[in-house]
Each structure stands twice: as C-alpha cells, then as structure tokens.
Amino acid sequence: MYQEEKYGLVIIGGGPATVKFLFNLLRTSKLPDYLNLNICILEKQKTFGSGNYENKITYSNCSANEILKLMYFHNSNQMMSICKELTETQVYKSLQQYGDKNPPKSLVGYFMRLMGNALLKHIYALKKQMIFKPDKDVISLRLQSDGWLQVRLQNLDAPIKEKYKSIRAKSVLICTGKKQLFGEQFLTEKVFIENLPRFPLLIGGSGQTAFECAELLLNGPIMYVQQEQLNGFTQKIFTCPLCKSLKCGCFGLLTPLKYQWHTTDVVLPEYQQGQMKINYKVQPRVFFQNHDNDYLTIPPLQVNQQGQANYLSGLRGKAKQLFLKILATNEPRVKLQQSDQAEIDAYQSVSNDIEIRDTEGNIIQFSKFLGVNVLDNKNRLKTEKGSVRNLFAYGSCCITNDQYMASNERERTEPYLTSTLSFEDSDIMYIQSSDPMLPWFDNNEFPLTAQSNMTSKGDFDSDQSVHSEVVETETVALNSIQESLKRKKK
Secondary structure: OOOOEEEEEEEEOOOHHHHHHHHHHHHOOOHHHHHOOOEEEEOOOOOOOOOOHHHEOOEOOOOHHHHHHHHEOOOOOOEOHHHHHHHHOHHHHHHHHHOOOOOEHHHHHHHHHHHHHHHHHHHHHHHOOOOEEOOEEEEEEEEOOOOOEEEEEEEOOOOHHHOEEEEEEEEEEEOOOEOOOHHHHOOEHHHHHHHHHHOOOEEEOOOHHHHHHHHHHHHOOOOOOOOOOOOOOOHHHHOOOOOOOOOOOOOOOOOOOOOOOOHHHOOOOOOOOOOEEEEEOOOOOEOEOOOOOOOOOOOHHHEOOOOOEOOOOOEOHHHHHHHHHHHOOOOOOEEEEEOOOOOEEOOOOOEOOOEEEOOOOOEOOEOEEOOEEEEOOOOEEEEOOEEEEEEEEOOOOEEOHHHHHOOOHHHHHOOOOOOOOOHHHOOOOOOOOOOOOOOOEEOOOOOHHHHOEEOOOOOEEOOHHHHHHHHHHHHHHHHHHHHHHHHHHO
16 A cells, blocks of 8 residues: 655755755754754756756856855854865856856856755765655645645656655745746747847846846856866765766756857847837836945835845846946947837746645635745745645745845835845745644734735735734733832832
C-alpha cells in the first residue's frame, strides 16, 4: 500500500529566494534546528538557486556587494567556511569587479547556483540528508482535517505509473517568485531574439519591467558567459562527492547555460527622436533610499516613515537611470505618454501562485497588494478569513508585514502599481510552526488584527473594536504601574 512521505517543512521552489532563506539560517546559526524538522525542497528544474535569473539578459537591481553579503555571517565581516572555496571561482571574481555596480542577472543567477550547490553539499555532510528534489512540479496544496498539508506534485522525469504523487507536510514555505508574463519573458534571450525583427515601438507599463525592456532595446543585452578554468582548487567545487562526476545533478546541476550570441553580435534597432514610446497608466516613480535628493522633488505621499521614496514600487538600477535620463532630456529617443496601448505589455506583475484548497475542497483566495501575496507579522499568507496557519511565503512572490508598513500612502491607494522588490530585498525570516490541532485560519493575530481586511483599493481597513481593545489594555496596564509606584513610595 502506498504511503505518503511526511516532512516537517516543504519548501516549494528552488530559486534565489530559497537559497537566501537557507543561507540566512546558516548565517544566524539557525540551520541545524531547521534541519531537524526534516526539510524537503521541491523544484521543477534540475538546477538549484538561479530560478529565472540566469535566463535574463539585463542587469540586476542591486549591487554585487549586496549579493556577496550572503557569504558572511550576519552583522559580521567574517566569511562562512563553506563559501571560502568559492572565492577561487571566476564567478566570484567577476562579482568582486562589479563592486557597488549592478552586475548582470545571469552572473547573479549562476553565482546563486554555486552558492546553493555548496549549501546542499554542506547539509549532506552535516546530516546525510539530500533535501533537494529536482524535476518536481507542485500542482496544488490542500489543508487536511488532521492539521497536515497535502502537497500534490508531478514527477517530470518519472514513468507514467509514478508520474503523480502526494506528500504531507506540517509546514509549507512558498518561494515560487513572480509569474513570467510577456514583459518578463521579453528580457530572456529566446523571446528577445524572436521579437527584435519586429522593431518594437510601444512598451506598456510604468514599473521596473517596462523600463528594463526599453533599456534592453536601446543598449542591448548583457550576459555572463561562463568560462571557469578547472584547477586543483575549483575542481572540488564542481565535482559531486557522491558520484564523482562534473555533470552531476545530485546537489543541483552546475552545467552553465549556452548562449546563442554575445552582446557584440546584436544588431539593435536604430530609434529616431521620440520613436520609442513608453505608455503608462500611472506616472512612473523612482526609488530613493533618502527622499532628500538632487534629482526630483518628491511629494510627501511618496515617502515612508523611514524617509525612503517609493520603496515598494519605485524604479531601481538601470531602469531608474533610464527614467532620470528621459526626464532630463538626455535620452531623446524615448517619449513618455499616458496610454494603455502596448506591443510589449509590461503593465502587470503578479505572483506565481499555486492552487490551494481548504479542507472542504474550496479554492482559497489570498490577499493581494501590488500584484503579490500579503503576509502577516508571522510571515503567513493572509486571506479574508485570516492567516493560514503553517503556510508561509518568502521572496518576490509576497510582501511581508514589515515591507507593507514601509510603503507610502500613494502605494497603498494607487491602482496599476507593481512591486519592484526582488529576492535581494527580502529580510532574514524565520518560521515557527504552530500546533497542528489549532484551526487552520488564525484571525486573532496581534498586532495585525487591526489591519486584517483588504479593501478594493488594496489598503487595509482598521477595526475600531480592536483599537478600543488595545487602548483599554494599555490604560489598565498604566493604571497598574501607577498603583505599584504609589505603594512603593508609601
């Protein structure tokens, strides 16, 4: 009789977010505790760590130095031992050369592959556990009446009889990233080549993807072509400790991608003045770490309490540079105009969701903000009924409670905005499973209960009864302290 495998924690998706989540556990000395839960990573590709990053032919949104911080202990300049051998690779040396500049996404993707591979080998040496399960495409999740989650998946490399199976998990962490709509697909080599002869003129959208598409057409692709020279130091990195092969996928495949052409081979369209048009539904905005800058006068509605401007939806990296050039009339080939027409549609950005059903088989509708899932203060997915116990998310597929609180008034009310956060902007996150016998939906979270209902605008409504309860509790506590002080004085 077939028995479902059971895991304490199932992570869905083996991309950059998963690698960063596990590395943050390692950096903060929490990894051994999580490995005792019996972890399983389900990924539909054979590679671990790169996700869609390695296929992209544009620049990353953050600096190389920010990415290299993953190799060091948290709040320390001491490099972790499992990362030291990676410093001999050409990938690491290339990132070092970029320093505070933004490196190609393909370079970041392959570096994350190496990091993920090193981490999986470390886990195997530590616990003799092979937690990475490639070629596993998760179809759906279902909440069970006994407190477990059933994960239904497809074995992409298995025969027909073993094609579909299900496993059970006490907790699930979703790291599936964003859905690759046409705007995102245009930033890959294959789709860019196919559409280049069409001479695209109209790009739709005001977010990161739209301006990255424009930058790609104006200045061409940027790709990292892997040229690792194996020697006594680097051969150990690329060799599987189990099967002694250089092309093994036990801990994530390390074979580099093969590109069809290089930057110098591209014949870009020659745009005349104002010929390329970026059509937007809502005015593009720029992210500034400090709103007091020399570029733009930023209205207070676009600034959060930390002084950051357009933290969630503002343009970053090369997209930001292009937009500022257009405003300063230093890029005459591009014209901004308000319209909903587009040959390259990059208006939307949505999370890559999985079908999740409750115990009665009904599909659960999750709360959305800027096109992605909203989490509570325990990093659990939120619904109209409350947060789903033991169902967590991390990375670009979601917005955490801290990130939502860092948004500004405009981002909370303006439609058509999209999140520009990527995996580099995710903070260190821990997950803590609750009692499996508790109800599935938790509507008593504190202090987020006052922000538990989504309006049609995407903003949170306040529950006045909760506010009054909090005020009453604080009043009782203050009165108690005052009485205690009076007794001490007597």
